[in-house]
Every structure is written in C-alpha cells, then in structure tokens.
Amino acid sequence: MVRIYLAEIPEPAEMEPGEVEPAVMKPVEMESAAIEPEAEESGKGAGGPGGRRARSQSAAARRLLMRALEKEYPELAGTFRVEKDERGKPFLKGHEEICISISHSGRLAACAIGAKTVGVDVEQRRSRLNQERIARRFHPGEQKVLAAEPEDMKERAFYDLWVRKESFLKAVGEGLRLRLDSFCTVEEAETAQSSEGGGAVIRVSQNIRREACYIRQYELEGGEYSLAACSEEADFAEYPEWILLGTLSEEERSGR
Numbered sequence: 242m243v244r245i246y247l248a249e250i251p252e253p254a255e256m257e258p259g260e261v262e263p264a265v266m267k268p269v270e271m272e273s274a275a276i277e278p279e280a281e282e283s284g285k286g287a288g289g290p291g292g293r294r295a296r297s298q299s300a301a302a303r304r305l306l307m308r309a310l311e312k313e314y315p316e317l318a319g320t321f322r323v324e325k326d327e328r329g330k331p332f333l334k335g336h337e338e339i340c341i342s343i344s345h346s347g348r349l350a351a352c353a354i355g356a357k358t359v360g361v362d363v364e365q366r367r368s369r370l371n372q373e374r375i376a377r378r379f380h381p382g383e384q385k386v387l388a389a390e391p392e393d394m395k396e397r398a399f400y401d402l403w404v405r406k407e408s409f410l411k412a413v414g415e416g417l418r419l420r421l422d423s424f425c426t427v428e429e430a431e432t433a434q435s436s437e438g439g440g441a442v443i444r445v446s447q448n449i450r451r452e453a454c455y456i457r458q459y460e461l462e463g464g465e466y467s468l469a470a471c472s473e474e475a476d477f478a479e480y481p482e483w484i485l486l487g488t489l490s491e492e493e494r495s496g497r
Contacts, residue, residue: 243355243472245459245481246309247363250301250348301486302343302350308484309352314339330414340472342411349466351481357473360411362404364467372399379406380425382446400467402426405456408471409445412454424449426456442475 303323310333311318322334323341333339340359343352347365376387376399383402390398405426410416424447445454457477459468470477 242476242478243353243359243457243470243474244309244313244478245361245468245470246305246352246354246484247461247468247481248301248305248308248350248484248486250298250345250350251486252297298345298350302345302352304486305350305484306341306343306352308486309354309482310339310341312484313354326414328414329416330411342408342470344407344411347466350486351468353470353472355472355474358412358414359474360408360413360471362407362411362469364400364404364407366396366400366465366467372396375399376402378421380422380427380446382425383427386427397464397467401458401469404467404469405443405458405471408456408469409447409454412471412473413450415449419449423447442477444475445471 306323307321310321314336317336321336323331324334325331331341331343333341338356340355340357341352342359342361343350344362345351346363349363349365351361351363353359353361372395376384379387379402383406387395387398387402406421406424409424409426410419413419424445426443426445428441428443428446441458443456443458445456447454452473453475454471454473455475455477456469456471459470459481461468461481468481
C-alpha cells in the first residue's frame with residue numbers, strides 16, 4: 242500500500258529584509274518545478290529571494306520523510322540515507338526496495354512511501370499563475386475536463402490536474418523531458434475504486450511505461466491545497482497521515 246504523510250512546516254526564523262515568500266511563483270517557475278523530479282526538495286532559490294523559506298520547506302520535507310520511514314520501519318531507524326539517481330529522483334541507499342517521494346508547497350510538506358515507484362505532489366492554490374497558458378500544454382482530455390468546470394471552480398480544477406500530472410512525472414522520474422500532453426490523468430467517469438478519503442483511483446492513460454500507473458487525489462480541509470500521489474500500485478491509503486514536526490534546528494534549515 243502507498244502511504245501518504247503530511248506535515249505543517251514550522252515558521253522559519255525572521256526573514257531578511259527584501260525576502261519574499263516563494264509561494265508567489267511565476268508561471269515559468271511552476272513549469273520548471275517539474276523539470277527534475279522532486280525539484281522542490283533541492284531548496285530552489287536558496288541564495289535569492291525567499292531562500293530562507295525555501296530552506297525551511299526542504300528541511301521540513303526531509304524531516305517528514307525520516308519520521309514517516311521510522312514509523313513504517315522502526316527496525317530500520319537510523320539506517321536511512323537518501324540519495325538521488327542520475328535523473329534526480331531520490332532513493333534510499335541500501336533500502337532500494339522502499340520507494341519514496343517528497344514535495345512541499347506553502348506551509349505543507351508531503352511524502353509518499355510504497356513498495357513500488359511512487360510520486361507525490363502538493364501545491365498551494367495561487368491565482369497569480371497563468372493557468373490558461375500552462376493548461377494548453379495538458380492532454381486534450383484534461384483540457385476538456387478543465388473547460389467544463391464552472392468559472393469559480395477552474396482554479397481548483399487546474400491545481401487538481403497539475404498535482405496529478407506532477408505526481409506521475411515524479412513517479413516515472415522523467416520530469417518535463419515528457420510532454421505534458423503525452424499522458425492523461427483523467428478518466429471519462431473517474432469512478433474506478435471510489436472511496437471516501439478523496440477522489441477515485443485513476444489509471445493513467447500513457448504509453449511511456451509497460452507497467453500501469455495509478456493516481457489517487459486527496460481532499461484536504463480548507464480548500465487551499467491540492468494533493469495527489471502516483472504509483473504502480475493501485476492500493477493507496479484512504480487518508481494522508483499527519484505528523485507533527487516541531488521546531489527545525491539551524492542545521493536542518495541550512496541543509497547541513
């Protein structure tokens with residue numbers, strides 16, 4: 242089973258004058274976030290505006306992953322070492338049978354753990370993005386679903402589609418080396434394996450991998466974030482599990 246964990250990111254220390262929250266991203270920044278799988282993990286822009294917040298986000302995501310792994314595999318606690326493969330996708334050195342993925346956005350960090358390849362993406366919904374321009378790169382089936390939404394629901398629908406696509410890109414480890422219209426994350430009925438913890442489990446329409454890939458959308462209270470996970474497994478946890486992180490140390494914030 243694919244298990245999803247969430248955590249609220251602790252507030253960073255007082256920001257430097259002139260620093261801004263990186264949550265306000267330009268469209269190109271959102272698009273480029275998928276160029277390398279788990280791109281947000283790297284603390285993008287750590288030396289520029291919003292760098293302190295970005296470092297705190299990355300540190301929180303790493304701590305969340307470690308806490309989740311220790312909960313899932315207590316007998317292996319203290320042995321986990323995260324590295325990246327040649328495509329930038331993180332894996333556990335010495336425990337390659339455990340598949341992982343992390344993401345963060347705004348005040349939330351997320352991670353996914355499973356026995357087969359996984360990808361997870363969380364996004365804070367922000368109306369500043371040029372959603373129409375980005376959506377034109379989506380699969381025609383996804384564009385059709387988005388166009389059918391009432392105007393006041395389009396922003397939510399866009400982000401729900403985006404996290405589905407990003408979770409697939411992370412799961413397969415290809416990033417925007419894949420065209421966004423080369424796979425589809427919606428089904429005509431979207432009723433497969435419906436459950437009360439969120440949306441249905443959807444089989445991705447794609448010819449990129451021989452193995453089938455599945456996506457599960459999750460509903461989060463408050464309506465501020467979209468969350469989805471992707472895996473070769475079709476069995477997803479009903480609900481994300483929350484973990485309390487506590488205060489991050491200076492070493493964690495700086496990535497040391």
